[in-house]
Amino acid sequence: MRQASPVLAVRGATKRFGGLVAVNAMDFDVAEHQVMGLIGPNGSGKSTTLNLISGALPLTAGTISLRGTPISGLPAQTITRKGVSRTFQLVRLLPSMTVLDNVVAGAVFGHRRLWGAEARAQAETLLERVGLGGQGHLPVGQLTYIDTKRVELARTLAGDPKLLLLDEWLAGLNPTELQIGIDLIRSLRDEGRTIILVEHVMDAIRSLCDRCVVMAAGTKIAEGTPAEVLSDAEVIRAYLGDDDA
Numbered sequence: 001m002r003q004a005s006p007v008l009a010v011r012g013a014t015k016r017f018g019g020l021v022a023v024n025a026m027d028f029d030v031a032e033h034q035v036m037g038l039i040g041p042n043g044s045g046k047s048t049t050l051n052l053i054s055g056a057l058p059l060t061a062g063t064i065s066l067r068g069t070p071i072s073g074l075p076a077q078t079i080t081r082k083g084v085s086r087t088f089q090l091v092r093l094l095p096s097m098t099v100l101d102n103v104v105a106g107a108v109f110g111h112r113r114l115w116g117a118e119a120r121a122q123a124e125t126l127l128e129r130v131g132l133g134g135q136g137h138l139p140v141g142q143l144t145y146i147d148t149k150r151v152e153l154a155r156t157l158a159g160d161p162k163l164l165l166l167d168e169w170l171a172g173l174n175p176t177e178l179q180i181g182i183d184l185i186r187s188l189r190d191e192g193r194t195i196i197l198v199e200h201v202m203d204a205i206r207s208l209c210d211r212c213v214v215m216a217a218g219t220k221i222a223e224g225t226p227a228e229v230l231s232d233a234e235v236i237r238a239y240l241g242d243d244d245a
Contacts, residue, residue, distance in 0.1 A: 005068050006031050007163055007194045012062035013052055013072075015045075022048045024218040025062065030163070033192045037205045037226065040215035041238065046198045047089060049215070050165050053196070054086050055079040066163065080109065083162030087169050091148045093140045099151050100136030103127060106158030114158075126154040130184060146177040153184070164188070164195045170204055182207065202230070214238070 006029035015023040023045045030036045038046050051057040053064055055076035064072040071079050085106075094102050103123035107114040114122055127136055130150040140151060149169060156164065170181045182204050188195065189208060199205055205212060205226050212229045214222040216238040222229045229235050 007034075007067060008053065008196075009065045009068075010049075010053070010062070011064075013049065013059060013064060014061040015048055015052055015057060016060045022218050023052065026213075026215075026220055028213045028220065028223060030194060030196060031210075033194055034210045035189050035195045035197060035208050037209035037212040038196055038198045038215065039200070039205060039212055039229075040221075043217075044215040045218040046215055047167055048218075050086060050167050050196065050198060053079075053163075054084055054165060077109070080159065080161075081113070083160075084165065085156045085159050085161035085163070086165035087149070087152050087156055087167055089168045089171065091152050093148060093151060093155075095140060097140070098136060099127065099132065099138050099140055099143070100124065102140060102151055103136075103154045103158050106155035109159065119158075122158055123154070126157050127151075129157070130154045131180070146173055146180070149173075149181070150184075157188075162194065164193055165198075166195060167198045168200065169197075170199060170201050178204075206230070 008030040010026055010028050013023055013026040014021065026049060038049060040046055048057065052059055055074055059072045063070055066082055066084060071082060094105060100120065100123050103126055104119045107119035107122050124136060127133055130153055132147060132150050140148065143151065153169065166185070170178055173181055178201065185208055197209060209226050211224065212226050213220055214229050214235050221238060222232045222235050
């Protein structure tokens with residue numbers, strides 16, 4: 001039986017900053033409705049890889065394709081409109097706007113390009129979805145840390161992306177918030193969304209991911225199910241330590 005083409009195909013993706021090779025000939029696929037974990041120690045090139053996929057940085061070499069169509073070399077806003085949307089390690093909200101208007105911005109400029117009352121209705125639905133129903137009138141400056149992350153996630157979802165990139169979305173949460181965050185991402189997975197998850201929280205990787213790519217020093221050192229990569233001797237040496245084997 002012929003296998004369906006991947007949502008995302010990364011082939012030989014390389015990024016150099018002068019003499020530094022931040023990402024070195026990365027190859028991986030992300031299938032429809034799959035949650036792919038991208039893990040590795042700090043400085044291994046994970047966020048740079050997301051920046052290459054989303055168009056925030058140009059490739060030095062290689063190609064990235066969305067549903068068989070090359071997107072590498074396109075501006076970030078064009079890639080967003082083609083259906084790739086992301087969150088950031090440091091939450092980036094529009095500080096002069098309300099919670100609702102921040103999410104409306106995602107609907108207006110995202111993949112589906114909603115406007116007016118339809119965009120506002122979508123934003124209100126998504127705020128309810130992430131646990132912020134009835135709080136759309138608030139200035140973003142009044143939000144707690146996890147709630148700023150919820151707003152950013154709702155804004156990212158507002159464009160109805162084909163591929164969702166989450167860059168350490170769970171970072172900095174206390175244990176209670178962390179469980180809420182994992183449950184929220186799990187619910188997105190259960191909806192059938194396709195996600196790349198850059199994460200250091202191993203409980204999240206184990207419970208959310210179908211497959212993982214492990215990076216070290218810009219290079220892929222392992223790929224497989226969470227159970228396979230987290231028991232790999234090279235991964236343990238590079239990143240996890242014996243306690244997480």
